[in-house]
Amino acid sequence: MANKGKARWIIGGVVIAGAILGISFLNLGDNLIYFYTPSEAQAKAAELKEQTIKVGGMVLPGSVKWQPEGLSLDFMMTDLKGHNISVHHNGTPPDMFKEGQGVVVEGRISTDGQSLAARNLMVKHSEEYKKPGAEHSSMDKELLEKSLFKGQQSLGK
């Protein structure tokens, strides 16, 4: 009887541990990809153009054109490796939107994968918190790049 009870505990523990491990190893396919990187979106543009998708990247410095009169925003989203998508958004960008910032854009991509009509524009910032006056470092950008383009090699091909 005591043995039976113990065996149940062990089986229960193994099942729970297995479930946790299973979830961690299973990437659950495309369902858990919250956003595509620019290169992934471009590679799949032909099949994705029918859907509303999210694409994440960085705002290419020097590419932002903001017209407050018409609430019209144009910029280039880049993965810093030569894959650029031109984004058009009708609306005021979030406060933290700026050149070199991370963005996740929800919208529809053109067939050639070169442009994205945004429906929703979100900022993705880094996990760095710094007081003013400290030396400017490239840490913020590096952290952002790592977080934005994680898992790209394995998923992109």
Place this chain on the structure above:
Amino acid sequence: MFNSEDKREFLIGSVLQTFIIFHWCLAFFYAPVDIHQGPVYRIMFLHVPSAITAFASSLALCVFSVLSLRNRSERLMAWSKGTAEVGLLFTILTLATGSIWGRPTWGTWWTWDARLTTTFLLALLYAGYLLLYGSMAPGPGRTRVCAVLGILIFADVPIIYKSVTWWRTLHQPPSMIRQGGSTMDPEILWTLVAGIFVMSLYAAWLVRVRGRNILLADEIESASYASFGT
């Protein structure tokens, strides 16, 4: 009037409230402004301690559940229920402060990324636990069913914690505990650590008060049934 136990709880509560006021002073006056986000980042001093307290509640619920399965104790079930209530409270606080923080920084109140979704799931699990607990009569049956759910809820916590590392999310990765050290300036980091300490203490006290009140309510209830029986 107040008995000595009430007085003691009032005193502990007042001391903890003072700690909270002290921490808010740190958060507003000691911690410097963040160069990337400006003053709005200060909501982090409420958001992160709430989240960690919600995780800690889940661990406590798991421990109480294992113990109540072993001992079949109704006392431990009352503690479990109190812990689940506090866990739900702090999970909701995490979601609310996160949402308020997300609007100005991310540009959205809510998005279904892995971190937000798994945290939402934690709130549902806590609420489900309380519904289940409330729907069953006290006894070994309730102990068994609730304890199993109480243990399973904890499985969500490592998933929430690792979600920002495993998957692409809008939510930023961890700043405190990470390879290569913290990405926060020391004043910001220590204010946050103080907040986690204060909020965990406060939550532990809330669990204590709730656990005792639930036991008291159970006692009154069974006494009322006993008087019906005669």
